[in-house]
Amino acid sequence: MGAFDHDEGYRLRVRKNAAFTWLVLLPSLLVLAILAVIVLTVFLKGVKALNPRFFLETQKPFGDPGGGIANGIVGSVMVLGIAALVSVPLSILAALHLVEKSSSFLSTLLRLVVDSLQGIPSIVIGVVIYAWMVVSLGSFSAFSGGIALALIMIPTVTTSIQEVLLLVPASYMEAAISLGVPRWRASLGILLPAAKSGILNGVGLGIARISGETAPLLFTAFGNPFMNLNAAKPTGAIPLIIYEYIKSPYADWHEKAWGAALILVAFVFALNMAVGARKTDKSR
Amino acid sequence: MNDRQTHDYAALVVRSLNIRYADGHEAVKDMSCVFPRQGVTAIIGPSGCGKSTALRAFNRMNELIPGTETTGEVIFGGRNIYGADMDPVRIRRHIGMVFQKPNPFPKSVYENIAWAARIHGFKGGMDALVESSLRKAALWEEVKDKLKKSALSLSGGQQQRLCIARTLALEPEIILMDEPTSALDPISTSRIEDLIADLKKDFTILIVTHNMQQAGRISDMTAFMLMGELVEFAPTKRLFVHPEDERTERYITGRFG
Ligand SMILES: Nc1ncnc2c1ncn2[C@@H]1O[C@H](COP(=O)(O)OP(=O)(O)OP(=O)(O)O)[C@@H](O)[C@H]1O
Ligand SMILES: [Mg+2]
Numbered sequence: 001m002g003a004f005d006h007d008e009g010y011r012l013r014v015r016k017n018a019a020f021t022w023l024v025l026l027p028s029l030l031v032l033a034i035l036a037v038i039v040l041t042v043f044l045k046g047v048k049a050l051n052p053r054f055f056l057e058t059q060k061p062f063g064d065p066g067g068g069i070a071n072g073i074v075g076s077v078m079v080l081g082i083a084a085l086v087s088v089p090l091s092i093l094a095a096l097h098l099v100e101k102s103s104s105f106l107s108t109l110l111r112l113v114v115d116s117l118q119g120i121p122s123i124v125i126g127v128v129i130y131a132w133m134v135v136s137l138g139s140f141s142a143f144s145g146g147i148a149l150a151l152i153m154i155p156t157v158t159t160s161i162q163e164v165l166l167l168v169p170a171s172y173m174e175a176a177i178s179l180g181v182p183r184w185r186a187s188l189g190i191l192l193p194a195a196k197s198g199i200l201n202g203v204g205l206g207i208a209r210i211s212g213e214t215a216p217l218l219f220t221a222f223g224n225p226f227m228n229l230n231a232a233k234p235t236g237a238i239p240l241i242i243y244e245y246i247k248s249p250y251a252d253w254h255e256k257a258w259g260a261a262l263i264l265v266a267f268v269f270a271l272n273m274a275v276g277a278r279k280t281d282k283s284r
Numbered sequence: 285m286n287d288r289q290t291h292d293y294a295a296l297v298v299r300s301l302n303i304r305y306a307d308g309h310e311a312v313k314d315m316s317c318v319f320p321r322q323g324v325t326a327i328i329g330p331s332g333c334g335k336s337t338a339l340r341a342f343n344r345m346n347e348l349i350p351g352t353e354t355t356g357e358v359i360f361g362g363r364n365i366y367g368a369d370m371d372p373v374r375i376r377r378h379i380g381m382v383f384q385k386p387n388p389f390p391k392s393v394y395e396n397i398a399w400a401a402r403i404h405g406f407k408g409g410m411d412a413l414v415e416s417s418l419r420k421a422a423l424w425e426e427v428k429d430k431l432k433k434s435a436l437s438l439s440g441g442q443q444q445r446l447c448i449a450r451t452l453a454l455e456p457e458i459i460l461m462d463e464p465t466s467a468l469d470p471i472s473t474s475r476i477e478d479l480i481a482d483l484k485k486d487f488t489i490l491i492v493t494h495n496m497q498q499a500g501r502i503s504d505m506t507a508f509m510l511m512g513e514l515v516e517f518a519p520t521k522r523l524f525v526h527p528e529d530e531r532t533e534r535y536i537t538g539r540f541g
Binding site: 103178179181 | 447
């Protein structure tokens, strides 16, 4: 018998291998199938609501023909924009400190804050911002909604930025410091730019994560059926509209809720794909 | 030699330098010597003998490694760089460093040179500074059409010369080089050696090398270290031809394990 003849043990091994491959593959296929069903449901139910007026008109009282979610789209852009504007610089500074001075007291404190913040349910953050900002400012606002979302975003974005900063070769900082450049200038001028694309990815995923948050907006941005561009006033948001419409007894509003959900899902998909595209672009 | 004469002759005076890492390992023990102004001094010795540690002490780079303890004096321009009132950031501007592995910034060739100069408040023409630095590093002809390209697209040898140019742009008095050619091919190595021969007219160069032939080719003085100790420090020819210490002789004749 030649050395490469297939014996009984070999055949058994092949079969075991195949069985194991299926065992691993099956759950992934299942998850994929569930995802497909969700996306398909949202698409089929939502696509019926889509037409130009849906994007261009604001919400209308029930019974009025037409009506759209333009106020929610604009409001979401505002609230997410404020959240990003507030959370990104803070997260970058926090991540820089965590990487550059990892054993300082402030770092220990920061880690504690980031971990705790991550564990707080988002509705609690909404309530806290309500107590702090809405009550003292005397009005619901896009601003307070943005701050609530920023608090939810900070831990994830800080952690992901910290990870990409740690991937930057230490030799860059060493070179910068050997040129007699103060450490903080080196951090801003060399470390951050070197990690730029990873930071953008982290921010993109962070925004995708919070874009569907509803609970923290309930008593902060509050919602507004009219177009509002004033950050100090109550403001609509896509998730708030979904929440409001799906609760209603009207078939037309249900359809609009699905339409809004479709837009939200498309937005999150687009963000994720943009991040994915950047990643593959980098690895080339 | 009195102090005044030492000052004119010496680029660096090292007195009783001791360096201990956080784990207690004494990497440099009681090193004392005078590095002459201009010219090239090579630091040789077997792996792990403390060459890099000593070199990094001369512009206080060891401070980037937490827990490193340095005692003794390193006199530069008449002042101890470890003195209480000395700022390591300012010292490094005058005592530059080139590393073993080329480490240009992930920026354009131009920015690699301009970035630090700008931070140091350089007021003159930046284009002229970039060009003259690249010329001094014998790199200008090769990169003059690629100034806006990423430095990481250059070859290893070009990257290392860019790193030298980046240091030269700050007009340091001393350039510390830690095995600058060990990651390069023979042709790139010989170009850098030519460059060093050229630069030594204007700068004091301290170079760590594993390669004794290289030390013989490019240095005027050679320091031999062994297990953290400076064993012998002499003009290169004399050290290689008539070493005074038996340990030096054993090392240069290749009889060390
Ligand atoms: N960060 C560190 N912590 C503790 N010990 C260290 C550290 N860096 C170096 N050492 C030790 O100090 C000694 C001297 O190291 P150094 O890097 O100066 O040697 P070297 O002569 O440059 O060696 P090589 O020729 O391999 O580069 C070695 O024994 C090394 O293991
Ligand atoms: Mg070394």
